[in-house]
Amino acid sequence: MAKRRTNIHGREGIAGWVFTAPAIVILGVFLLVPILMALWVSMTNWTGNVDPFGGGPNAAFVGAKNYSSLFLSDGLARSDFMQSLGNTFYYVLLVVPLQTATSLLLALIVNDRFLKGKSFFRTAFYFPSVTSSIAISTVFLFLFSNTGAVNGLLKLLGIDGPEWFSDSRGLLHLFFGLFGAGENPDWAQGQIFGRSLWDWLSGPSVAMCVIIFLAVWTTTGTFMLMFLAALQDLPVEVDEAAMMDGVSPWQKLRLVTVPMLKPALFLVITLGVIGTWQVFDQIYVMGKGAPAGTTMTPAFLSYNTSFKSNGWGSGAAMAFIVFLIIVLLTRWQRRLMRDDKPPGRLRKTLRAVDLMHSNHGTGPTP
Amino acid sequence: MTTTTVPTQDLEPRTTTGGTDGTRPPAGGRRDRHVSPKKVAGYAILIIFAIIYLYPFLIQIATSFKSDPESVAHPLSLIPNPFDLGAWKRMFGLTSDTPVPIMTWLGNSVLVTVIITASRVFLDSLAGYALSRLHFRGRRFMFTALLAVMSVPGVVLLVPKFLIVTYLGIFDTYTAMILPLMVDAAGIFIMKQFFDSVSVSIEEAARMDGASVFRTFWSVVLPMARPSLITLTILSFQGSWNEFSHFLVVTQRPELKTMVTGLASLTSGELGSGTQFPLKMGAALLTTIPVAVLFFAFQRHFVRGANEGAEKG
Numbered sequence: 001m002a003k004r005r006t007n008i009h010g011r012e013g014i015a016g017w018v019f020t021a022p023a024i025v026i027l028g029v030f031l032l033v034p035i036l037m038a039l040w041v042s043m044t045n046w047t048g049n050v051d052p053f054g055g056g057p058n059a060a061f062v063g064a065k066n067y068s069s070l071f072l073s074d075g076l077a078r079s080d081f082m083q084s085l086g087n088t089f090y091y092v093l094l095v096v097p098l099q100t101a102t103s104l105l106l107a108l109i110v111n112d113r114f115l116k117g118k119s120f121f122r123t124a125f126y127f128p129s130v131t132s133s134i135a136i137s138t139v140f141l142f143l144f145s146n147t148g149a150v151n152g153l154l155k156l157l158g159i160d161g162p163e164w165f166s167d168s169r170g171l172l173h174l175f176f177g178l179f180g181a182g183e184n185p186d187w188a189q190g191q192i193f194g195r196s197l198w199d200w201l202s203g204p205s206v207a208m209c210v211i212i213f214l215a216v217w218t219t220t221g222t223f224m225l226m227f228l229a230a231l232q233d234l235p236v237e238v239d240e241a242a243m244m245d246g247v248s249p250w251q252k253l254r255l256v257t258v259p260m261l262k263p264a265l266f267l268v269i270t271l272g273v274i275g276t277w278q279v280f281d282q283i284y285v286m287g288k289g290a291p292a293g294t295t296m297t298p299a300f301l302s303y304n305t306s307f308k309s310n311g312w313g314s315g316a317a318m319a320f321i322v323f324l325i326i327v328l329l330t331r332w333q334r335r336l337m338r339d340d341k342p343p344g345r346l347r348k349t350l351r352a353v354d355l356m357h358s359n360h361g362t363g364p365t366p
Numbered sequence: 367m368t369t370t371t372v373p374t375q376d377l378e379p380r381t382t383t384g385g386t387d388g389t390r391p392p393a394g395g396r397r398d399r400h401v402s403p404k405k406v407a408g409y410a411i412l413i414i415f416a417i418i419y420l421y422p423f424l425i426q427i428a429t430s431f432k433s434d435p436e437s438v439a440h441p442l443s444l445i446p447n448p449f450d451l452g453a454w455k456r457m458f459g460l461t462s463d464t465p466v467p468i469m470t471w472l473g474n475s476v477l478v479t480v481i482i483t484a485s486r487v488f489l490d491s492l493a494g495y496a497l498s499r500l501h502f503r504g505r506r507f508m509f510t511a512l513l514a515v516m517s518v519p520g521v522v523l524l525v526p527k528f529l530i531v532t533y534l535g536i537f538d539t540y541t542a543m544i545l546p547l548m549v550d551a552a553g554i555f556i557m558k559q560f561f562d563s564v565s566v567s568i569e570e571a572a573r574m575d576g577a578s579v580f581r582t583f584w585s586v587v588l589p590m591a592r593p594s595l596i597t598l599t600i601l602s603f604q605g606s607w608n609e610f611s612h613f614l615v616v617t618q619r620p621e622l623k624t625m626v627t628g629l630a631s632l633t634s635g636e637l638g639s640g641t642q643f644p645l646k647m648g649a650a651l652l653t654t655i656p657v658a659v660l661f662f663a664f665q666r667h668f669v670r671g672a673n674e675g676a677e678k679g
Contacts, residue, residue, distance in 0.1 A: 011578075011579060012500045012501050012502060012579060013500075013501070013502040013503060014502075015496070015500055015502075015579035015580065016496045016500035016501070016502025016505060017502060017504075019492045019493060019495060019496035019500065019579075019583075020492075020493045020496045020497065020508060022489045022492070022493070022548075022549060023489055023490070023492075023493035023549045023554060024508070026489075026545070026546065026548055026549040027512075027515055027549060027551060029530065030527070030530060030545070030546035031515055031518070031523070031526075031546075032515065033530065034523070034526030034527060034529055034530035035518065035522065035523070035526050037526060037529045037530065037533070038522075038525045038526040038529055041525065041529065052529065105411070106411075106412070106415060109408045109411060109412055110412070112405075112408060114405075115408070120416075121412050121415075121416060123662075123665060124415075124416040124419050124420050125415065125416070125419055126668070127419065127420075127423075127658075127661065128419055130604055130657055130658075130661050130668060131608070131654045131657060131658065132607070132608040132610075132625075132626050132629075132650075132653050132654060132657070133608065133610065134608075134610055134626045134627075134629050134630045134633070134650075134653070135626070135629060135650040135651075135653040135654045136422075136650075137633070138629060138633045138646050138647070138649075138650040139422050139423075139425070139426045139647065139650055140422070141633060141646075142425075142426075142429065142437075142441070142643050142646065142647060143422055143425065143441075145441075145641070145643075147438045147439075147441060148441045149422075149425055149441040149442050151441075152440075152441045152442045153442060217418070217419070221419075249404070274519060277519070277521070278519050278520060278521040280520075280521060280524075280611055281610050281611065281630075284610075284614075284630060284634070285630055285633050285634060288634070298521075299521040299524075302521070302524065302525070303524050303615075306524070306525050306528075307524075307528070307615070312525065315525060316525045319521055319522045319524065319525060320522065322519070322521055322522070323518070323519060323521070323522045326519055
């Protein structure tokens with residue numbers, strides 16, 4: 001009997017490797033190895049027309065120069081990169097809170113036990129999340145075109161809509177303008193990484209606002225489902241106890257529901273941060289960074305620098321910097337919410353869900 | 367999961383009754399609940415959001431049946447007047463205008479999606495099963511590696527993917543489009559989670575009867591895993607049909623364009639000048655339809671997929 005058992009385990013050992021072999025080979029060859037290759041390329045001045053690993057003047061090792069020059073050397077590469085970081089900073093700052101709040105709001109209403117048409121509303125809100133990001137961006141290009149539906153609607157309300165996709169004015173600049181701050185005032189001339197304080201303070205451009213709206217619109221459905229799942233796990237007794245104690249609905253939401261939803265909130269915010277730093281598809285379709293570079297994001301700039309301008313080293317370096325930013329931000333966020341650290345299982349699934357969406361081009365990764 | 371109890375046939379009719387629900391919620395009917403202002407506000411919010419979320423799709427459909435000038439003159443209207451099939455005729459090569467190679471794009475999308483989906487369902491469940499059930503040296507390490515691979519954000523992979531397909535000499539081929547996507551880490555993870563949740567007793571009985579590991583997997587385990595396999599099929603189909611950046615960096619020839627990459631080139635103005643909104647809306651609609659059909663047919667599995675992590679976690 002004992003012999004038979006080891007036999008089975010012996011067979012299992014071989015089977016285990018055979019079963020996982022295709023996955024190991026494909027993930028290894030098309031994911032792990034290429035990342036190492038790109039890491040090498042990010043430390044060369046490869047121009048794309050010779051063997052990247054062959055050395056020589058067009059693929060010479062330059063150390064960390066590609067990384068440092070993005071922060072320290074005056075020039076186009078740095079100013080473009082810094083602008084893309086600034087753009088994305090405002091993008092993340094607006095999209096993450098908006099999508100979290102909207103999806104929570106919708107989940108709280110849809111979760112009402114006595115609601116009619118629940119499944120219709122759930123379907124309506126979730127549908128944009130499953131469609132192609134490119135198709136959706138195409139539709140939004142039409143909706144927000146100069147003669148499109150949005151401006152048509154604004155006209156009905158007596159408002160002259162802007163030329164959304166060619167308007168590079170920053171929202172904060174417009175806001176400062178209300179208080180009489182002119183073009184490029186004296187107090188904002190300090191340079192930070194080669195960009196004036198005034199430029200850093202631009203806020204998202206009008207064109208970027210369309211992409212922000214699109215991102216919120218396509219992601220709330222998925223996040224609403226996550227909140228709904230969490231809400232349905234909440235014990236009914238807590239709800240009833242709160243009602244008995246005469247707590248107002250707002251107090252109940254603030255003191256009971258939201259604290260109990262903290263793991264789901266953590267998940268949604270983390271996925272939001274990871275997704276928003278990687279916007280690519282939408283930028284590709286909706287102007288490739290125009291107008292005036294105000295919709296440029298690091299992900300798209302990395303692509304453009306590599307594939308269009310043959311600055312492979314610099315482009316690869318940008319991608320790794322974004323990677324690092326994402327890792328640091330999620331770490332930092334985890335520390336902020338440490339009081340109730342998500343259980344190990346949640347952390348694992350967190351990665352799973354993230355991957356599911358980030359690799360599928362839709363969902364929370366706008 | 368409550369969604370599994372919701373019959374899907376609810377979806378269609380509600381579309382038309384949604385509006386009346388809002389103005390007169392449950393008054394009169396079977397239930398004698400009074401109409402609270404809170405409830406009216408709730409319905410109002412839901413209806414406003416439903417309009418915001420669905421109207422763009424309706425405009426998209428309507429616009430694809432408009433003429434170019436009409437689409438610009440009446441962007442908000444949902445009824446094409448005059449009804450114009452020009453965009454659709456052009457897409458299917460029935461006019462003398464420069465044809466849009468929609469059939470090539472569609473063919474490529476179908477080919478790539480079918481192969482990737484079939485392969486992912488098989489290989490992901492195979493690996494997921496091994497990681498969940500089979501005892502072999504290195505299993506724990508492999509699972510950790512899988513989690514690490516999953517946490518790499520997609521944005522990092524654009525340059526690497528180009529480098530490796532060029533290095534292997536498969537740049538600009540179907541192989542480069544399909545092979546790298548034939549396995550996905552998230553799918554393996556989903557399947558492992560599923561197998562972890564199923565009792566081992568049945569397979570052990572089969573194994574004791576002398577069935578080989580693969581035979582047990584194929585005839586005993588996989589049939590039990592049907593719900594998860596459906597979820598995985600849908601996620602893979604949706605993922606590979608909607609895939610953009612991978613195809614963008616590993617191909618160049620127009621003959622290899624899929625619906626999504628083709629639409630992207632059409633939208634960013636590579637195929638002729640002018641706004642051509644009806645044409646673009648039609649092509650976008652064609653890109654959306656397969657996933658939309660799948661979505662309405664298997665809605666609860668989509669929901670399951672989205673919650674796979676949140677629930678099992």
